[in-house]
Amino acid sequence: MPNERLRAAMAAGGWTYATLAAKAEVDPKSIERWVNLGRTPRRATAMLAAETLGEDVHALWPALRQARAARAVSPELVALYDQRADVLVSAFTDMLAQAREHIDVLVYAAVFLHEAYPRLNGLLLERAAEGCSVRIALGDAESENVRQRGMEERFGHGIESRCRLALMHYRPLVGVPGIDLRTHETTLYNSLYRADDQLLVNAHVWGVNAYGAPVWHLRRNGAGGIFGTYAQSFDAVWATATPVQEE
Template sequence: MSNERLRAAMAAGGWTYATFAEKTEVDPKSVERWVNQGRVPRRATAMKAAEALGGDVHALWPALRQARAARAVSPELVALYDRRADVPVSRYTDLFAQAREHIDVLVYAAVFLHEAYPRLNDLLRERAAEGCSVRIALGDADSENVRQRGEEERFGHGIESRCRLALMHYRPLVGVPGIEIRTHGTTLYNSLYRADDQLLVNAHIWGANAFAAPVWHLRRNGAGGVFDTYAQSFDAVWATATPVQEE
């Protein structure tokens, strides 16, 4: 199917296949295919062509508008899990083991990590000894937000108990060079597990325990993306959190 809008726009501007190809930095045969076969160029090339013609790129190639609307997946998304329970614990520990610069954990409790992988503290010590910065932010069991979360999940005082248990698990790491443990009382919208440029985000759903909520695995793809949004969120909570002192 030919592209009559493109053909008319080129004719109005006095463009030949050769001159338009030179302007858009493609082969003349590519331009011929755009016109006669209705081929759609890459978005960057189409934008350049539309600018040369003084037209609307989506009017010339409506398929590009449809393609953009259909691309609902972020280039930073590696995987999406329906529930945290579907994520193998090895996914977390493998990411931590590969980290060279940053390990950041923002949770209320997440005691499932220690329960399923008793060597977690040893792993974090090893990474810190290699120069990796380890920051763990746990929920303050005495905070109002933690108490309310327990009511919303119909978990009662269980969430508070798990926050205390999580602190017991991590307390042996207090004072280890390169590792810092803090407690926070913020409203937690997502639990975050970062290892360098990869991040597991456990969304929180009102009334549901975190194990039943989805997890997305992100890999940073340039500045200003979804990964950086969550990383900045961690830093904001970390700044309000209270360091856990050695006993």
């Protein structure tokens, strides 16, 4: 179906296929297809052509508006949970068990994993023995940011004791090839649980304990994206964290 809106805009401005093509940096045949066949150009090209014509890009190509709406939900989003308490512990452990290359965990404590799945260390040992890189970053119980989180969540010194408990759970893994354990002092905006191209993100909400805050399940969809943002965030924290030494 011809794009009559585009045809009228070109006529009003005295634009030909050749002159508009030069401005939009495309072949004149592309302009002809836009007008006569109703083809929709790539967004960047459409924006340039619309700006040249002094028109709204979505008025010239309604399909671009529809495509934008379709992308409102990231293709990387697998599931969204109202709170961490809604996520079965098996969702965490099954995901970790499937990892072949990377397991990254960034938390303050997250002792719920060991409490609900006492075999967690054994699972991590198995993954590491098969060549999977395992990195665990726990909150430093002595850090000001951990103490502040306890105050904000009205949890008092409980969060500090849970950081120490988490370290006690993971300490038997110190020195195991393929497994690295560190403590960090950063402000924890999200707890991250990564297994290869899957990631569970437990968002943190001021004044709300982690179990009551939302969780989104992501799966990598190419380079960059939301997954890439969180992966880079983990690496940035990891670079500042302190390795736990063998006793």
